[in-house]
Amino acid sequence: MVRSDGSGQLMVSYLVGQELRKELSSPASGNVALRERVFLTENDLRAQYEGEGVKVEQVIFEEKEEQLRVSYTIAFDTITNFLTTKALAKEDISFYPDKNGNLAFQWDIRRLKQLLKESKSGGDFSLKFTLVLPGKIMESNADQIEKNSLFWNFRADKLFPDILTATCEGKGLIFLSQLPQEGKKVKSMSFVYDPTGKADPFKPFILEAKRSKEIMEKSLQPLQRYELSQLKLVGIIWNIDNPRALIEDAAGKGYIVTRGTFIGKNGGRVADILPGEIIVIEESPDIFGEVTKREIKIKLHIGEEEREVK
Structure with missing residues (x-):
């Protein structure tokens, strides 16, 4: 979270598998740069982050099913x-x-990706990075956006940017003038490929992934192709045994929905249809496997929409 005065919090959570923990715990592994980014103890975490105007809070290091579950919050008084x-002085973050x-944000994570790739057990790691900005989100490549909250999820089996x-939006952000006037230059990186025990790099796996994605998208219902914010509730038939609602998509085409209808890009379902609104429930698991339910109310009056996480 970054507030309008430039203070804020960074929330991070990740899972480290048993094999990667063993590798990082061994001084002989030589992977010092990765150990400085993936913390296995609270002391290591505090040594990398605490400083003037910066505090480490809400720290959790716990064992769960042979994995180390880590989460923490970094509170800071200024972005500088x-x-x-x-921890961040060595990162290309701006x-x-x-x-x-x-207000623009960028973080070049290629070095972290390279370190995990070079690690013998780098696939034994997943991370959730959350950033809350002080204004309306104009654009982002985050996996998920909720109002001004951004979520990136990293796994070994997922291609991430x-x-x-x-x-x-920068309106009212008094600290903007105190920031560097441009982001850090994106550096070119050279990679040396070691084919030992690895898949053929020329195999068209990206094409296969694209083809699988296309097949999955074809199986979606029309209303699952839109964000909920792009849909309008324009009519309700309520006083019957099985209430129905009329939803209009961004192209102006109407669809009848009932309880249980899938709707929205995030796997939502219509949970209830009331006289003046419909209630959609979205369920999303985090990297720890815990499911968060979000209740979204879409009101009959066009342009009015409430979002409430329960």
């Missing part, structure tokens, strides 16, 4: 103090005003 901590006066990016 946050970025000069030992907050800066863009040409339109908005080299650079995390986001831009939020």
Whole structure:
């Protein structure tokens, strides 16, 4: 979370599998750079983050099913103090005003990806990174966006971007003038490929992934192709045994929905249809396997929509 005065919090959670823990715990592994990014103890975490105007809070290190579950929050009084901590001083991470006066964020994570790839057990790791910006989100490559909250989820079996990016509205952000006037330059990186025990790099796995995605998208219902914010509730038939509602998509086409209908890109289902609104429930598991339910109320009056997480 970044507040309008430049203070804020960073929330991070991740799982480290048994094999990667053994590797990082062994001084002989030589993977010092990865150990400085994947913390196995609270002391290591605090040594990398604590400093002037920066505190480590809500720390959890616990064993769960042969995995180490880690979560923590970094509270900071200014973005500058946050970025000069030992942990982030070595990272290519930037907050800066863009040409339109908005707050821009970028984080080049190619080094982390390379370190995990070079690790013998780098696939034994998953991470959830949460960033809350102080204004309306203009654009981002986050996996999930909820109002001004951004969520990136990293797994070994998932292709994720080299650079995390986001831009939020800069109106009223008094700290913008104190930031660098441009982001850090994206550096070129060279990689040496070791084919030992690895799949053929020329195998068209990206094409296969694209084909699988296309097949999955074809099986979706029409209303599952839209964000809920793109849909309008334009009519309700309520006083019958099986209430129905009329939903209009972004193209102006109408669809009848009942209880149980899938709706929205996040796997939501219509849970109830009431006289003036419908209630949609979305369920999303985090990296720890815990399911979060979100209740979204879409009101009959066009342009009015409430979102409430329960």
